[in-house]
Amino acid sequence: MKKNVVVILCDQLRTDYLSCYGSDFINTPNIDKLAEDGVLFEHATTVSPVCAPGRACMMTGRYLSDHGVWTNEVPFREGLEYLPSRMGENGYATGAFGKLHHMPGKDSKGFDVAFQMEENRLGQDDDFYQFIVQRYPDIKNLYNHNKEGKFSGDITEHYDVWIAETAMNFIENEKDKPVFAWISFQGPHPPYDIPKDNGITYPVTPPDPANPKFLPKCDVPLYRRGSNLNTPEITGIEAYRKKLVAYAERIQLIDIQVGRIVSKLKELGIYDDTVILFSTDHGCMLGDYSMFGKGAIPYKAQLEIPMIVTNHYDLPKGVKSDMLVSNLDIAGTALKVAGDDKPLGFSRSIPEMYNNPKIQRNVIFTEFCDSMKLVSTKEYRLAYYPFSGQHELFKIDNEREDLTYKPEFQELRIKLLCDIIDFVVMAKGEVYLEGHDTVPSVHNGLDEKYYNYKEVAPLATPLGSEKIRENLRKNGLDADYTAFMQEREDEFVCHYGKYWSEGETFFKKNY
Numbered sequence: 001m002k003k004n005v006v007v008i009l010c011d012q013l014r015t016d017y018l019s020c021y022g023s024d025f026i027n028t029p030n031i032d033k034l035a036e037d038g039v040l041f042e043h044a045t046t047v048s049p050v051c052a053p054g055r056a057c058m059m060t061g062r063y064l065s066d067h068g069v070w071t072n073e074v075p076f077r078e079g080l081e082y083l084p085s086r087m088g089e090n091g092y093a094t095g096a097f098g099k100l101h102h103m104p105g106k107d108s109k110g111f112d113v114a115f116q117m118e119e120n121r122l123g124q125d126d127d128f129y130q131f132i133v134q135r136y137p138d139i140k141n142l143y144n145h146n147k148e149g150k151f152s153g154d155i156t157e158h159y160d161v162w163i164a165e166t167a168m169n170f171i172e173n174e175k176d177k178p179v180f181a182w183i184s185f186q187g188p189h190p191p192y193d194i195p196k197d198n199g200i201t202y203p204v205t206p207p208d209p210a211n212p213k214f215l216p217k218c219d220v221p222l223y224r225r226g227s228n229l230n231t232p233e234i235t236g237i238e239a240y241r242k243k244l245v246a247y248a249e250r251i252q253l254i255d256i257q258v259g260r261i262v263s264k265l266k267e268l269g270i271y272d273d274t275v276i277l278f279s280t281d282h283g284c285m286l287g288d289y290s291m292f293g294k295g296a297i298p299y300k301a302q303l304e305i306p307m308i309v310t311n312h313y314d315l316p317k318g319v320k321s322d323m324l325v326s327n328l329d330i331a332g333t334a335l336k337v338a339g340d341d342k343p344l345g346f347s348r349s350i351p352e353m354y355n356n357p358k359i360q361r362n363v364i365f366t367e368f369c370d371s372m373k374l375v376s377t378k379e380y381r382l383a384y385y386p387f388s389g390q391h392e393l394f395k396i397d398n399e400r401e402d403l404t405y406k407p408e409f410q411e412l413r414i415k416l417l418c419d420i421i422d423f424v425v426m427a428k429g430e431v432y433l434e435g436h437d438t439v440p441s442v443h444n445g446l447d448e449k450y451y452n453y454k455e456v457a458p459l460a461t462p463l464g465s466e467k468i469r470e471n472l473r474k475n476g477l478d479a480d481y482t483a484f485m486q487e488r489e490d491e492f493v494c495h496y497g498k499y500w501s502e503g504e505t506f507f508k509k510n511y
Contacts, residue, residue, distance in 0.1 A: 001177075001178055001273075002090070002091065002092070002178040002337070002338060002339065003178065003273055003274065003275050003313070003337050004171075004178055004179045004180070004181075004270060004273060004274040004275065005087070005092070005178075005179070005180045005181070005274070005275050005277070005334045005337050005338070006171075006179070006180075006181045006183065006261070006265075006274055006275070006276045006277070007180075007181070007182050007183065007184075007276075007277045007279075007330060007334065008183045008185075008258060008261070008276065008277070008278045008279075009058075009098075009099075009182070009183065009184040009185065009278075009279055009280055009281065010185050010187065010188060010251075010254060010279075010280040010281075011051065011099060011184070011185065011186055011187065011188070011189035011280065011281055012051075012188060012189040012280065012281070012282060012283065012284040012293075012294070013188055013251065013280035013283065013284075013305070013306060014283045014284055014286065014301060014304075015044075015283070015304050015305065015306050016301075017188075017206070017247070017248055017251050018031055018032075018251070018306055019031075019032055020032040020034075020035040020040060020308075021040070021042075021306060025204055025205055025206055025207065025248075026202070026204050026206070026248050026251065026252065027202040027252070028251065028252065028255040029255065029259070030255045030256065030258040030259035030262060031255050031258055031278060031306075031308070033259075033262065034258070034262075034276060034278050034308045034310045035308050035310075035318070035320075036317065036318050037310045037311055037317050037318075038276070038308055038309050038310030038311060038312060038315060038317060038318075038319075039308070039309050039312075039315045039316065039317075039319045039320070039321050039354065040306075040307075040308050040319070040320045040321070041307040041308070041309075041320075041321050041323060041325045041350070042320055042321065042322050043322055043323065043324050043325070043364075043378050044279070044304065044305045044306065044307035044325045044326065044327070045303055045304060045305065045324070045325075045326055045364040045366060045376050046280075046281065046282040046283070046302075046303055046304075046305050046326070046327055046366060047063065047064075047326050047327055047328040047364075047365070047366060047367070048063075048064050048281075048282070048366060048367050048368060049282040049283070049294045049295070049297070049302045049303060049366065049368055050071060050072065050282065050294055050295070050368060050369075051072055051101050051189075051281055051282075052069050052071065052072040052073070052074065052101045052102070052103070053067075053069045053070060053071065053072075053367075053368075053369075054281040054282055054327065055100065055101050055102070055184075055281055056068075056069035056076060056102070057327070057328050058083070058281075058327050058328065058330050058331060059082055059083050059084075059102075059109055059331070060076070060080050060081065060082060060083070060331070060344065060345055061083070061328060061331040061332060061343070061344035061345025061346055061347030062080070062345035062346065062429060063328075063345075063346065063365065063367060063423075063426070063427035063429075064367050064369075064427075065367060065370075065424070065427035065428050065429070066345070066427060066428055066429030067080055069102075069103075070369050070370070071369055072101070073103055074103060075102075075103040075104060076102070076103075076109075081344060082109040082110045083109075083110075083330075083331045083334060083335070083344060084096070084108070084109055084110040084111040084112075084180065084182070085109070085110030086110075086335060086338075086340060086342075086344060087180040087334060087335070087338055088110060088112060088180075089340075090335075090338040090339060090340050091177070091178060091338075092177070092178045092179065092180040092338060093112055093170075093174040093177045093178070093179050093180070094110070094111045094112045094113075094179075094180045094181075094182075095111055095112060095113045095114070095115075095167070095170040095174075095179070095180070095181050095182070096108055096111040096113070096114040096115070096116070096181075096182040096184070097114075097115050097116075097163050097164075097166045097167040097170070097181065097182065097183050097184065098115075098116070098117050098159075098160075098163035098167075098183060098184035098185055098186060099116070099117055099118060099119075099184045099185070099186050100114065100116055100118070100182075100184065101118065106125055111182065113170065114127075115127040115128075115163075115166040115167075115170075116128070117159045117162070117163060117186055119186070127166075128159050128162055131162060132157060135153075135157065136153075153195065154195070154197075155195040155197055155198060155199070157195075158193075158194070158195050158253070159186050160185045160186055160187050160250075160253055160254055160257055161195075161253075161257060163183060163184070163185055163186070163257070164183070164185075164257035164260050164261055167181055167183045167261065168260065168261060168264040171261075171264060171265070171268070171270075172264065172268060175268050175270060178338075179274075180334065180338075183261065185254050185257065187250035187251070187253065187254055188247050188248075188250035188251050188254070188284075189284075192243065192246030192247055192249070192250055194246070194249050194250055194253045195253075198249070198252075198253055198256075199253075199256055200249055200252045200253065200256070202252065204245055204248040204249065204252070205245070206241075206244040206245060206247070206248055208232070208237065208240075208241070208244075208287075209232050209240065209244075209286060209287030209288050209289075209290075210288040210289065210301075211288070211289055211400065212231070212232055212233060212287070212289065212290045213290075214289045214290075214400055216289070216297075217390075217392050217402050217404075218383070218385055218388065218390040218391070218392050219385070219388055219390060220296045220371055220372060220385045220388060220390070221291075221295075221296060221297045221298060221299075224291060224295050224296060224297055225289060225290055225291050228290065228291055228292055228293075230292040230293070231287055231290040231291070231292060232287045232290065233290055240287055243287075244286060244287070247284075247286065258278070262276075271311070272311060273311075274311055275309070275310070275311050275312050275313075275333075275334075275337050276308075276309070276310040276311060277307075277308070277309055277310075277330055277333060277334070278306060278307070278308040278310070279305055279306055279307050279308070279327050279330065280305050280306060280327070281305075281327065282294055282302055282303070282305060283300075283301050283302040283303060283304055283305060284301065284302055285297060285299070285301050285302050286301060288301045295368060295371075296368045296369070296371035296372040296385070297372075298372065298374055298381060298383035298392065298394075298399070299399050300381075300396055300399060303366060303374075303376070303381075305327060307325050307327070307350075309333065309350055309351065312337070312351050314351040314352075314354075314355060315351050315354060321354065322378060323353060323354060323360055323361075324360065324361045324362070324363070324364050324376075324377070324378060325350055325353070325361070325364075326361075326364050326365075328345075328346065328347050329347050329348050329349070329350050329353075330347070331344045331345070331347040332344060332347035332348045332349045332350075332352075333347075333348075333349050333350045333351065335347075335349075336349035336351070336352060343452060343456055345429075346426065346450070348361070348451075358447075358451070359451040359452075361448075361449075362377065362448050362449075363375045363376060363377055363416070363419050363423075363448075363449075364376045365419075365420075365423040365426075365427065367427065370386050371385065371386070372384070372385055372386075373386065373420050373423070373424060374420075375416050375419045375420055375423065376396065377416075378396075379395060379396060379397075380393065380394070380395055380396065380403075380412065380416070381393070381394060381395075381396050381399070382413065382416035382417065382419075382420065384417065384420050391404065391417065392404050393409060393412070393413050393416065419449075422445065422449055423449070426449060426450060430457070430458060431446070431450060431453060431457050431458075432457075432458055432460075433453075433457055433458070433459050433460070434459075434460050435459050435460060435482050435485055436468075436482060438459075438481065438482065439478075439481060440478055440481055443481065454484045454487075454488075455488075459485060459488070
């Protein structure tokens with residue numbers, strides 16, 4: 001039987017609030033155990049630092065410029081293919097639990113079953129509402145109804161506990177089939193309302209927010225900072241420290257649920273046959289630089305994400321990797337486990353990249369609406385703010401030092417700006433090429449960003465004429481750079497409206 005795939009997502013989780021990522025003020029033993037049984041990726045970056053767009057990227061393998069979910073409460077464009085449908089086609093029982101954050105809200109995008117907790121977006125159609133209203137018939141508000149900061153009900157009534165419980169029930173009921181479970185916790189996104197009796201025994205004292213006086217150089221993040229009403233300067237540092245403790249406690253509550261899920265897999269005897277991916281949609285500023293939440297902000301607190309792949313048969317255990325990955329790659333990883341080699345958008349299999357340096361990413365692309373386009377390497381990050389004429393370059397581990405116009409960084413700045421242009425071309429959903437324009441320099445650039453384009457990208461007008469090839473040779477140029485097109489089995493366009501699959505023989509006669 002095929003391996004099970006369990007995706008565990010948090011909402012707005014920072015890497016520096018996990019002990020396996022080096023935090024010394026919090027204890028997350030169950031998430032740490034996932035890292036011990038797999039690979040922890042130290043350079044994982046979100047594809048989009050806002051909830052619905054980032055989750056749509058994970059579900060489709062496509063960038064937000066393509067799938068159309070450019071901000072929260074916006075539906076997907078028509079004609080997309082979704083990960084759960086593909087997993088179902090590969091024989092998996094598929095289930096989603098918790099926060100999908102799709103529009104329309106009850107469209108699960110192909111999951112066989114979906115038990116959703118969508119804050120207040122679904123009203124009485126929300127599955128968690130149907131659960132909790134049986135205990136509290138007068139409840140009106142599922143989200144942020146407990147203003148005192150401590151969930152007043154029993155721990156089993158907390159939505160993150162309910163999410164874990166429904167997921168475990170599904171896995172147990174479907175244990176005789178390969179299972180694809182999408183377990184999406186609401187936390188540590190606000191509200192910070194963990195139950196009073198929560199099982200947490202490890203006290204936390206998070207560090208104060210970083211450099212509250214720091215001013216961003218560019219207008220877009222500067223105005224984000226200036227408009228923020230939820231900062232240490234406004235609320236007071238003591239009140240803010242309580243907020244950080246509550247954020248950390250939400251993470252500890254989720255860690256307990258991760259332990260429950262793993263225990264259930266072991267109880268059923270299927271843990272070793274289950275590939276687990278642990279990640280989040282994005283991080284959170286949490287007061288750093290006097291910013292809260294997320295947005296068109298180029299800093300690591302909201303861009304860096306955890307990514308742990310556990311129990312994968314092609315990966316070692318207990319290893320930390322500096323390979324660049326994105327949560328865009330969750331779909332490609334799951335499909336490869338299912339034995340499905342057909343790409344889903346631009347998502348790649350993380351284990352496949354890990355074992356083949358030739359197809360590893362050199363940069364990660366991130367979008368926030370059309371307010372910010374951003375590329376990250378292992379060391380540097382460049383953010384471009386469309387229509388403002390502004391961009392900024394900095395080292396990731398020293399993001400307050402502006403390198404944009406320092407002479408020694410001009411070659412890198414231009415290279416990363418070109419990367420952003422390339423990704424804007426890709427992010428629309430497809431790369432359209434005339435075959436005779438895929439010259440060697442184009443091949444080299446595509447190999448870095450779209451490694452399987454030779455198999456899947458639409459192509460037109462192949463170079464085949466021997467006379468044209470002879471002219472190339474006379475000019476000292478490569479006459480065989482379009483030879484890869486001979487291996488294509490799908491249709492590609494010839495001028496005058498002809499397709500190879502309809503009997504066109506020009507290419508074969510003249511190549």
